[in-house]
Amino acid sequence: MKRLTCLTFGVLLAWMLASCGTPTTVPSTPALPQPTGEIDGIKDTQAPSAYPLAEPGPYYVGRLTLDFEDASRHNRPVGIEVWYPAVLPEGSTGSRLPGVEKRDPDRSGAPYPLIVSSSSTGGFFAPYLVTHGFVWVGITTIGTYLVMNPEMIDQPLDILFALEQVASNPPAGLAGMIDADHAGAIGYSFDGYNALALSGARLDPDYYLDQCPDRGHGHFKRYVGLAISAYNLRRIGQELIEIRRKQEQLAEKELRAAA
Numbered sequence: 001m002k003r004l005t006c007l008t009f010g011v012l013l014a015w016m017l018a019s020c021g022t023p024t025t026v027p028s029t030p031a032l033p034q035p036t037g038e039i040d041g042i043k044d045t046q047a048p049s050a051y052p053l054a055e056p057g058p059y060y061v062g063r064l065t066l067d068f069e070d071a072s073r074h075n076r077p078v079g080i081e082v083w084y085p086a087v088l089p090e091g092s093t094g095s096r097l098p099g100v101e102k103r104d105p106d107r108s109g110a111p112y113p114l115i116v117s118s119s120s121t122g123g124f125f126a127p128y129l130v131t132h133g134f135v136w137v138g139i140t141t142i143g144t145y146l147v148m149n150p151e152m153i154d155q156p157l158d159i160l161f162a163l164e165q166v167a168s169n170p171p172a173g174l175a176g177m178i179d180a181d182h183a184g185a186i187g188y189s190f191d192g193y194n195a196l197a198l199s200g201a202r203l204d205p206d207y208y209l210d211q212c213p214d215r216g217h218g219h220f221k222r223y224v225g226l227a228i229s230a231y232n233l234r235r236i237g238q239e240l241i242e243i244r245r246k247q248e249q250l251a252e253k254e255l256r257a258a259a
Contacts, residue, residue, distance in 0.1 A: 053129070053132055060088045060131070062084050063081065063083050064101060065079065068080065070158070078141055084112070085133060085177075089103065089252070100252060105173060107177065114135050114182065119139060120237075123238055139155075152203065159185065
């Protein structure tokens with residue numbers, strides 16, 4: 001048996017050495033197939049088109065703010081900011097972005113589908129999407145929070161309250177502009193939770209905490225620090241948006257005065 005094993009090994013070794021030798025003729029490299037424009041009878045199609053929302057749309061943007069109180073919740077204040085498709089004033093050459101207060105509504109495509117969120121999310125995205133034919137309602141009186149608290153119940157209710165207000169009693173001048181039967185919620189961070197809650201999601205605190213690799217008090221400070229940083233960035237973003245709005249308003253006033 002041992003002799004047979006050695007013989008077998010010797011044959012394999014000889015075959016391997018022969019395989020490593022230099023061949024007498026080097027085979028030519030086969031030519032790679034060239035693209036023909038067809039694959040199994042399928043012809044090339046057009047290049048992918050740009051995303052439909054990649055550029056601002058045809059509408060200008062108007063904006064107004066309103067304040068309400070929800071009597072069913074001890075007169076809880078609910079402020080809203082509404083962005084809507086608007087008509088550019090005659091003689092003005094203002095930009096479509098951002099929204100300018102109290103522009104006349106553009107009714108050419110009304111009613112427009114509705115998007116609801118906090119004004120934090122709205123401040124970033126509403127002016128842009130409104131140019132494509134949406135109305136956006138942002139709640140000005142809600143914001144981020146560091147720990148679970150009743151805001152997780154009140155904030156989704158605030159959004160529902162605002163939706164009911166604009167649906168049943170549209171803001172002055174916006175009657176017929178809002179298609180409240182086609183409404184959607186959007187958001188990220190605390191606003192993402194609000195959107196999920198509005199869609200029917202329910203919170204399971206134990207499951208939520210089990211996803212965290214560390215549940216101890218020592219790491220809680222780090223989480224709080226990240227939350228505070230996110231809050232500060234949001235405030236900075238809001239201030240920059242407000243500065244831009246004021247610049248647009250001033251430019252439009254100067255153009256009107258010069259006309």
